[in-house]
Amino acid sequence: MKIAIYGYGNLGKGVECAAAHNADMELTGVFTRRNPEDVRTLTGVPVYRAEEILAHKDDIDVLIICGGSATDLPKQTPALAADFNVVDSFDTHARIPEHFAAVDAAAAQSGHTAIISCGWDPGMFSVNRVYMESILPGGTTYTFWGKGVSQGHSDAVRRIEGVVDARQYTVPVAEAVERVRNGENPDLTTRMKHTRECFVVAEEGADKAAIEQAIKTMPNYFDEYDTTVYFISMEEMKEHHSALPHGGNVIRSGKTGLNDECSHTMEYSLKLDSNPEFTSSILVCCARAIYKMAQRGVTGCLTMLDVAPADLSPLSAEELRAHSL
């Protein structure tokens, strides 16, 4: 199958690398809004202007759109679904139904197949929530994120006056995770589940106390959390905080038996050196799934909840039954 990348940032580079790990795929091109001559790909795959993509239609079975969720994907995914089978990683949870509707309308009309919100949350964490809740109804599902870099929170800190650079880590509270793992089904406030750690490079002479105060009281981002702020040098930032690690856990416990005598705990956990590279790996196997599903005549928009695990795999159903079941 032939895939192409639309948008060449961290995620696009991750897809390029992930494609090289999958022998059943050929990456035929990278499409960018920048000047192609200014873009050098990691593996030497050709770079084209975004507006020329229709000329390459025959070389693209599935197009992986690697734009941002805030402004790129709401426009790009529906527009490109008119001509391509498309994959995206739209991750603004609250706006997924709206994005789904727009992409579904476009893909259904053009007879293409689309899959949105691929990644780990939304994505594999969502898949696990649905499995867990279907197996054991009743009870509560808990999601913990981290320890990892939240790019949205890092950006928010960078916008504060006097801040040169910032990195924000979301850290799950170990005691809360333990209580959930033990099947206690605790009531946990936002503050009890995660803490936030900010590493900040301040301008020379900046009012550090004011920066710290601005961070800790920032509505939506920090005010409901216990936040620790560390001021560091730019050198320390580059040396210790240039990676984008992340991870987390989805945990659910539930009861079975006539009188709920038995308790069971299910957990899915991820420990990731690179958030964008892991997300890219998921985008690539989702591209395979919709390629297979498109060949079976499925059209319109899907999410990972609508995809059977076997469709993500390069192995045949027979091979999977013999080796993985």
Add this chain to the structure above:
Amino acid sequence: MKIAIYGYGNLGKGVECAAAHNADMELTGVFTRRNPEDVRTLTGVPVYRAEEILAHKDDIDVLIICGGSATDLPKQTPALAADFNVVDSFDTHARIPEHFAAVDAAAAQSGHTAIISCGWDPGMFSVNRVYMESILPGGTTYTFWGKGVSQGHSDAVRRIEGVVDARQYTVPVAEAVERVRNGENPDLTTRMKHTRECFVVAEEGADKAAIEQAIKTMPNYFDEYDTTVYFISMEEMKEHHSALPHGGNVIRSGKTGLNDECSHTMEYSLKLDSNPEFTSSILVCCARAIYKMAQRGVTGCLTMLDVAPADLSPLSAEELRAHSL
């Protein structure tokens, strides 16, 4: 949807309880090879003779077959797929392709939908192996079982001369699990992954040393493991070893990046108070999935690898996108 149970042992009782936890299902009957007058159900659901099941066809959308894998299911599932949509928990890994072929032939011919090998291994562990291997190709997937009771191994010990009762626990080696979690991709022999603990009630005057020796050297079951044998009284057996807990972990780590710079670890883990009750809960949501899929015209045999997560859920696709994604 109306479901019925075929075979009323631990698993059948578990399905009865699980059905009561799912508001979209009605359990219409239990079918048994025993005299129905000798069987009292936990919830008062009616009991019928197995041979009379065709008379109840209109009351059964999906039949959950709760027989054993050794001799019951290879006969029952293909035979019943001639008249019903069926679910089973066939768990003899090596014989799954053969069982699949027999059930698929019967279900395809009769126009019914079947799903075999539902449970957690095979089942949810298989599903996770396929997700993990599709996301991160290359590397090794590790499965650890326990701590939990292996009924097959317990039975094997009970067949030794001088043994009145026995319970065998499979125990993962914590150090091996840690190494896998750390992404070391270690080479692990059978002995390095699990140990076995046997609790044995011996006949009065039995040769305990001989029993211990017979256990530890038993081919296939114990000879490749470090096994510890404890002799206990029947009272201790009843008080401390009457439950059937189990669990385990599927762990895979893999690399991403142009030169495999980044490492990622994925883990799925279960901690179960009752192995049969958890398996039953999975059987019940698989029954829902094939009910939905049968309505969409899917026929023939499936496994959990062929089922999209959304089909296991009582929620609509819209609800899932809004709340779980």
